[in-house]
Amino acid sequence: MFEVHSLRIGELYLPQGGKIHRDPVHVWLVTDGRQHFLVDSGMTDIARIEEMLKVSGWGGGHAALRARLAEHGLTPDDISHLILTHMHFDHADNTDLFPNSCVVVQREELFHAIDPTPSQRPFFKGHIMAELLSRKRPKGLRLVDGDFDLVEGIQVLHVPSHTPGMQVPIVTTAKGKVALVSDLGDHYKYWYPADPRATDKPTRYLSDTFLPGPIRSESERDWAAAMQRVMDHTDIVVPAHDFRIPTHMPEDWWAIPDSTEGDIAFVPPQQSDAIAF
Numbered sequence: 001m002f003e004v005h006s007l008r009i010g011e012l013y014l015p016q017g018g019k020i021h022r023d024p025v026h027v028w029l030v031t032d033g034r035q036h037f038l039v040d041s042g043m044t045d046i047a048r049i050e051e052m053l054k055v056s057g058w059g060g061g062h063a064a065l066r067a068r069l070a071e072h073g074l075t076p077d078d079i080s081h082l083i084l085t086h087m088h089f090d091h092a093d094n095t096d097l098f099p100n101s102c103v104v105v106q107r108e109e110l111f112h113a114i115d116p117t118p119s120q121r122p123f124f125k126g127h128i129m130a131e132l133l134s135r136k137r138p139k140g141l142r143l144v145d146g147d148f149d150l151v152e153g154i155q156v157l158h159v160p161s162h163t164p165g166m167q168v169p170i171v172t173t174a175k176g177k178v179a180l181v182s183d184l185g186d187h188y189k190y191w192y193p194a195d196p197r198a199t200d201k202p203t204r205y206l207s208d209t210f211l212p213g214p215i216r217s218e219s220e221r222d223w224a225a226a227m228q229r230v231m232d233h234t235d236i237v238v239p240a241h242d243f244r245i246p247t248h249m250p251e252d253w254w255a256i257p258d259s260t261e262g263d264i265a266f267v268p269p270q271q272s273d274a275i276a277f
């Protein structure tokens, strides 16, 4: 049986409607004590992010990843596979820290990264693609087409939505299945748009469906169908950029958080936030 640890490796501070929105950046350690997998590899260090995108924040890069893994007694060499949910800059950088791991990505995602839908061009970075292409195949890079089982207990669904090659790992734990949904719905409000625990603005007419996020390469219908397909295969979902996600599953376990506190946060953060979690 696997356990899943949410590792917060930094935050992005995104200007939005006159305020600065805090966006936590996570990767996930999936381990049974013998085999260790990482879901996403996060963003580069914040100084480089500021240069590339003119966005500030904290953390990121090799140092943050090493530090978070060390808290679990691990080094990058202990990670056998790196499953990239998609190739946006805040999910797929730092792969050079894992020269001995196998990166697993949908073939379609790699092609999409070369020529994204126009509105997504800023989110794909050439150096991320170049690092993947420099890896030995199939030992260092495995391109997959559609759904597959990585090992027993880690099922991966191909769910075109946010990007065409989006994939969601579903991990079997002692308590049930955990879907690491990444940006297929990066806050609980997208999964439970009518529930007042998930969002300050519950929308009753969406009670039987989902709310696709704002950055879309696929249609709203396809996206909602992808979310439904994930829900049909899992017990809980863990969104990528919500402050309310469980840190350790199955020890922490919830489908919907208790309240909306932590759904959206704004700069300035509390003094302790950068080191908490």
Ligand SMILES: [Zn+2]
Binding pocket: 088, 090, 091, 183, 186, 240, 241
């Ligand atoms: Zn993201």
